[in-house]
Amino acid sequence: QQQVKQSPQSLIVQKGGISIINCAYENTAFDYFPWYQQFPGKGPALLIAIRPDVSEKKEGRFTISFNKSAKQFSLHIMDSQPGDSATYFCAASSGGSQGNLIFGKGTKLSVKP
Amino acid sequence: DADVTQTPRNRITKTGKRIMLECSQTKGHDRMYWYRQDPGLGLRLIYYSFDVKDINKGEISDGYSVSRQAQAKFSLSLESAIPNQTALYFCATSDSAFYTDTQYFGPGTRLTVL
Numbered sequence: 001q002q003q004v005k006q007s008p009q010s011l012i013v014q015k016g017g018i019s020i021i022n023c024a025y026e027n028t029a030f031d032y033f034p035w036y037q038q039f040p041g042k043g044p045a046l047l048i049a050i051r052p053d054v055s056e057k058k059e060g061r062f063t064i065s066f067n068k069s070a071k072q073f074s075l076h077i078m079d080s081q082p083g084d085s086a087t088y089f090c091a092a093s094s095g096g097s098q099g100n101l102i103f104g105k106g107t108k109l110s111v112k113p
Numbered sequence: 114d115a116d117v118t119q120t121p122r123n124r125i126t127k128t129g130k131r132i133m134l135e136c137s138q139t140k141g142h143d144r145m146y147w148y149r150q151d152p153g154l155g156l157r158l159i160y161y162s163f164d165v166k167d168i169n170k171g172e173i174s175d176g177y178s179v180s181r182q183a184q185a186k187f188s189l190s191l192e193s194a195i196p197n198q199t200a201l202y203f204c205a206t207s208d209s210a211f212y213t214d215t216q217y218f219g220p221g222t223r224l225t226v227l
Contacts, residue, residue, distance in 0.1 A: 043218030
C-alpha cells in the first residue's frame with residue numbers, strides 16, 4: 001500500500017502564530033500533492049495543491065513547501081486564526097495512475113485566541 | 114444547491130441490517146468515490162467508479178458493495194451491518210478531464226451500528 005505519512009496528529013497554536021504540518025511519501029511517481037481542509041460537520045475541501053516542478057506555492061496565508069529529494073512536503077499557515085481550526089489532510093496522486101488520491105491520516109489544528 | 118449530496122445525513126441501525134447510503138452529484142463528473150473516515154485513521158477508500166460500467170475496490174471494500182445507477186448517482190450498501198462499520202462516510206467526485214485529480218466531497222453520512 002502506497003502511504004503518505006502525516007504529522008503531527010494534533011496541533012495547538014496561538015492566534016497569530018505559524019502552524020506547520022508535515023507529510024512524507026514513498027512513491028516517486030506521485031506528481032500532485034494537495035492539501036484538504038475539513039471543518040466539523042463538513043466534507044473535506046481542497047485548500048491548496050502543488051506539483052513537484054516547484055518548491056513552494058503560496059496562496060494568501062497558506063504555503064506549501066516541497067522537497068523532492070527528501071520526498072516531503074509541508075503546509076505552513078501564517079498568522080493562524082481561530083477560523084483556521086480544522087482538520088487538515090495531505091494527499092498525493094500520480095497522474096499516470098487511475099487518479100486516486102492517497103490521503104494522510106489528518107492533523108487536527110486548534111488555534112487558541 | 115450543493116453539488117454533491119448524500120442521503121441520509123445521519124443513520125442509526127442495528128447489527129445485521131442492510132443499509133444503503135446514497136450519493137448524487139450535479140457537477141457532471143465521471144468519477145465517483147466512497148470513503149470512510151475514522152478518528153486517527155483519516156480517509157480510507159472503499160470503492161471507486163470511473164464511469165457507469167467501471168467499478169473498482171478500494172483499500173477496505175470487505176463488507177460493502179456499490180452500485181453506479183447513473184453517471185450522477187453512486188450508492189454504497191452494507192449488506193449486514195456490524196458495529197465496527199460505525200463511521201463517517203463520504204462520497205466524492207472528480208473529473209477525469211482535469212489532470213489534477215481534485216476531488217469534491219459531499220457533506221458526509223454519520224452511520225451508527227448498534
